[in-house]
Amino acid sequence: MSVLRIAAAEAIARLDSFERIIDARSESEFADDHLPGAVNWPVLTDAERARIGTAYKQVSPFDARKQGAVLVARNIASHIERELHEQGRAWRPLVYCWRGGQRSGALATVLDAIGFRVQVLEGGYRAFRRAVRDELETLPLRLALRVLAGRTGSGKSRLLAALVFAGAQVLDLEALAAHRGSVLGALPGRLQPTQKAFETALWHALRGFDPARPVWVESESRTIGRLRVPEALLARMRAAPCSVVDMAPAARVALLLEDYGHFVRDSESFCERLAALRELRGAAAVARWQALARAGGHAAVVRELLEQHYDPIYLQSMARNFAGFGAAARVPLTDGSAAALRAAARALMQAGDVTADAADATGGARP
Numbered sequence: 345m346s347v348l349r350i351a352a353a354e355a356i357a358r359l360d361s362f363e364r365i366i367d368a369r370s371e372s373e374f375a376d377d378h379l380p381g382a383v384n385w386p387v388l389t390d391a392e393r394a395r396i397g398t399a400y401k402q403v404s405p406f407d408a409r410k411q412g413a414v415l416v417a418r419n420i421a422s423h424i425e426r427e428l429h430e431q432g433r434a435w436r437p438l439v440y441c442w443r444g445g446q447r448s449g450a451l452a453t454v455l456d457a458i459g460f461r462v463q464v465l466e467g468g469y470r471a472f473r474r475a476v477r478d479e480l481e482t483l484p485l486r487l488a489l490r491v492l493a494g495r496t497g498s499g500k501s502r503l504l505a506a507l508v509f510a511g512a513q514v515l516d517l518e519a520l521a522a523h524r525g526s527v528l529g530a531l532p533g534r535l536q537p538t539q540k541a542f543e544t545a546l547w548h549a550l551r552g553f554d555p556a557r558p559v560w561v562e563s564e565s566r567t568i569g570r571l572r573v574p575e576a577l578l579a580r581m582r583a584a585p586c587s588v589v590d591m592a593p594a595a596r597v598a599l600l601l602e603d604y605g606h607f608v609r610d611s612e613s614f615c616e617r618l619a620a621l622r623e624l625r626g627a628a629a630v631a632r633w634q635a636l637a638r639a640g641g642h643a644a645v646v647r648e649l650l651e652q653h654y655d656p657i658y659l660q661s662m663a664r665n666f667a668g669f670g671a672a673a674r675v676p677l678t679d680g681s682a683a684a685l686r687a688a689a690r691a692l693m694q695a696g697d698v699t700a701d702a703a704d705a706t707g708g709a710r711p
Contacts, residue, residue, distance in 0.1 A: 347452045349465045352471035354461075355438060362438040362463075368447040369469065377540035379440065379472055380548045385423040387416050387447040405643065416447075420454050433459050440465035442470070473540065476547045483550040484580040488513075491581055492692070493662060493669060494589030496526065496654040497596035497646075499680045500562050501603075503589060503692070506685035507560050512693050513553050515561040522604075523569030526654070527620045531538045532606045542571045550577075560692070563666060580667050585673035588694055591679070597646050599680040611637045618645075623694040625653060 345673045350358075359365070365382040367374050370393055376385040386394065392415050409708035428435075437454040437460065441447035444467050465472065494500045501518060508514045522639065523529045531534075534608055553559050561581055573581075591599070607614035615634040622630045629652070633645045662669045673695055678684045 346478065347449070348436070348458045349444070349466045350459075350463045351466050352475050355465050356475055359438075361436075363435055363663065366439045366451070367410060367469070368441040368451045369687045373469075376465060376538050377473070378423060378469070380544065382440075385419075385451065385492045387419055387426070387441070387451055388412065389419075392419075395449040399438070402443040412641060415473070416450050423451075424458075428619060429456075431460070434461070436461045438463050438465060440468045442468050442550040443470055444468035466481065466633070468535050476544055477640050479551070480543060480547055480574045481576045483547070484577040485572075486555045486579070487550070487553055488555070488558045488562050489580055489584040490558045490692075491563050491584045491666060491668065492560055492589065493586050493617050493666065494591070494675075495658050495674060496597065496650060497603075499596075499599055499677050499685070500588045500589055501686055502599075502680050503677070503688055504562060506682075510686070510689045510693060511595055512556050512689070514547075515549055516594045517546070517564050517573065517688075519560060520549065521568040521571045523571070525568045526563060527628040528604060528607065528614075528619050530617075536569050537573060539571055543574065545573070546577070546641045552672075563662065565665075583667050586666055587670070587675050587695060589675050589677050589688070591677045592648065595679045597643055600646050600650075601643060602680070606636075611640075611642075614642070621653065642662075643691055 359380065363377050367378045367382045367384050368386070368387045370386050370388060370390045371384060372390050374382070374386075378384070392412075395413045396408050396415070399411055420634075437455065439448045439452045439455070439462055441449075444465055448464050448468060452462045452464045492500050492503060501516075501524070501531075504514050504516050516525055518529075520537075521542055522531055522534050524531070536542075540642075560647070561584075562582070563586065564573060566578060601608060614637050618630050618637070620632050633648065636642075636645045675688050675691055675695075677688050
């Protein structure tokens with residue numbers, strides 16, 4: 345047998361056909377980003393790579409390679425002993441490293457010698473990353489996006505979940521970014537992914553959609569937390585038809601207190617987040633909100649934040665950036681209850697299908 349090398353385009357088209365996708369890079373490279381579904385079998389760990397690099401510079405390249413060979417052999421043996429005791433001869437993995445060179449080559453050679461049908465990604469992660477970036481420029485153009493707009497706290501994220509439950513196609517950018525998108529939007533106990541990992545997850549989601557059916561997406565800004573939405577997708581969203589969720593102010597406050605309950609339970613954390621608004625709203629206003637929060641007046645703070653900060657910014661941003669906002673259909677939502685969300689999801693799906701059919705009938709810009 346011999347190790348087969350596979351081009352990035354073919355590997356991407358066949359990702360689901362491999363029984364395992366193995367990333368032979370170090371743990372920090374894997375954490376930065378990796379192919380969807382990949383597992384990490386470091387041929388050299390971060391610490392080992394640093395150690396070999398030091399030996400290469402301070403001793404000699406030859407001695408560094410000898411040390412590296414010992415570590416590589418030991419690590420590969422450990423992976424095989426831990427992972428492959430139940431795998432049969434027909435097992436078919438895809439192996440890759442940074443450039444498809446020594447690390448993936450070493451692992452693939454041993455797996456091939458055992459008798460497994462192993463393939464190596466030509467060009468490694470670097471080639472995959474180029475393909476992801478290229479396709480993020482073109483994939484949004486194939487999709488019939490439908491933008492779900494609505495003021496802060498109007499239940500858009502819950503409505504997206506209801507749409508998924510009802511069988512609609514949904515692109516939940518905030519879920520992919522692990523952030524709710526506002527200055528208060530960091531999720532407790534969760535870090536955002538890297539920009540590369542966010543783009544890979546987004547690419548993977550876009551590839552899974554049926555271009556013949558609408559895809560619902562929230563009216564996000566250019567950034568979600570510290571992550572940037574790719575320009576091609578952002579432009580497509582801003583040109584798409586909109587539906588606006590309407591919810592009464594009191595219901596919005598109640599919903600936000602539920603969704604951001606961690607701030608109610610930890611007023612100091614809430615106050616720390618509010619400090620980021622000093623430049624926009626002034627130190628005196630922020631100090632008053634912080635004092636209210638510490639006294640348990642979270643509902644009053646949320647109501648004022650909506651009236652004085654979020655709503656004015658939202659209306660200006662939507663009118664400026666989303667072409668379909670002015671003519672958007674209104675979707676009333678009484679509250680965040682399951683029954684209200686189900687009804688709104690049904691109405692949205694019907695409206696989305698009608699809009700898509702109308703675009704077809706008039707020769708509109710439906711992909």
